[in-house]
Structures are given as C-alpha cells and as structure tokens.
Ligand SMILES: [Zn+2]
C-alpha cells in the first residue's frame with residue numbers, strides 16, 4: 380500500500396476521503412484516473428465552487444483548496460474564522476479564557492503560507508470530519524489512527540494508558556482507555572484515536588471520536 384507523504388499528513392492513501400470512482404470526472408482536469416474527493420468538504424477555487432467532482436492530483440497541483448477545521452477555528456476562503464466568531468456564546472463559557480482564547484491566539488499566529496499549505500492538503504477520513512491540531516506555531520502532521528500497540532511503542536516507559544492520558548486532547552473518563560483501546564477492550568469498542576506529531580519538537584497529541 381502506498382503512502383501519502385506531505386508536510387501535514389503522512390498516512391496510507393486509503394485513509395483519506397478520496398476514492399477511485401470511474402463514474403465521475405474531475406472538474407479541473409476532466410480525468411478519472413486520480414482519486415476523487417467523496418466527503419462533504421467545501422472546496423475553494425475561482426468561479427468553480429460548485430464543482431461536483433474534484434481529484435487528488437488537482438488538489439496537490441493547487442488548482443483548488445479545501446476548507447479545514449483546525450484547533451481554535453476554521454480555515455475558510457475568507458481567511459480564519461475563530462471558534463468564538465462562529466459561536467459568540469463561547470465567550471461566556473467558563474473555559475473560554477483558560478482554554479479557547481489561548482488556542483485561538485495560536486491559530487492567529489500561524490503564517491499565511493502555512494495556512495495555504497494546509498488548505499492544499501487532503502483531509503483524513505473520520506466519522507465527523509478532520510480537525511487539525513496545532514503545536515509550535517504550526518499545524519501538526521497527521522500520522523494515522525493509533526491502537527494499543529502504538530501507545531505501548533511510543534510511550535517512554537511502555538505504559539500505554541498513561542501516555543494516552545497525557546497526549547489526549549479531549550477527556551473521556553477514567554475507564555475509556557481500558558474499554559476502547561486496551562487488550563481487554565469491549566467487543567463493540569469502536570473509538571478511534573487520531574494521532575498527530577509536531578514536526579518541530581516531535582511531541583505527539585491526538586483526539587478521539
Ligand atoms: Zn483533476
């Protein structure tokens with residue numbers, strides 16, 4: 380299986396929402412030989428935002444861009460839309476000053492060129508849409524779904540659950556790792572951990588769905 384190896388994503392081709400589909404031709408190149416985007420992502424392009432079908436090759440050739448959800452907000456055609464601009468009520472929430480505002484500031488500090496690079500990067504397949512995490516004033520690199528063996532291998536002392544708790548972005552309760560990822564996980568466990576690596580300091584972070 381071949382891999383996608385870009386600045387912001389390093390995973391096998393079959394883990395992005397692009398599919399080989401002979402029925403559609405790409406709006407930009409008119410061809411069917413490159414995988415076509417099949418999820419509900421908004422594309423950004425001059426005069427062709429209603430393009431029904433677009434291919435991976437044309438994204439990588441920057442013929443169009445894709446709007447992305449990132450930590451703290453959204454990368455849109457018009458620029459950055461902060462979480463608190465989309466939903467002003469957030470400013471009244473108890474966690475705004477402590478958690479949301481700092482991450483919004485980090486997002487605002489990322490260079491335009493990096494935002495452009497991410498918007499020309501394919502998203503990864505998820506249940507509810509990809510969210511890019513941020514570290515060291517840059518977007519992190521998405522490196523795939525982690526399972527128990529990955530946490531064991533990556534943790535400094537082999538304690539998978541401890542490492543999971545340390546790098547997890549969203550809290551899910553005390554028994555969560557045991558039930559969803561450990562060797563004794565529930566039969567119907569279906570949570571996924573989306574893992575990221577910072578290309579600058581090499582730290583790992585991730586979130587679960
Ligand atoms: Zn194309």
Ligand SMILES: [Zn+2]
Nearest residue numbers: 514515577580
């Ligand atoms: Zn970092």
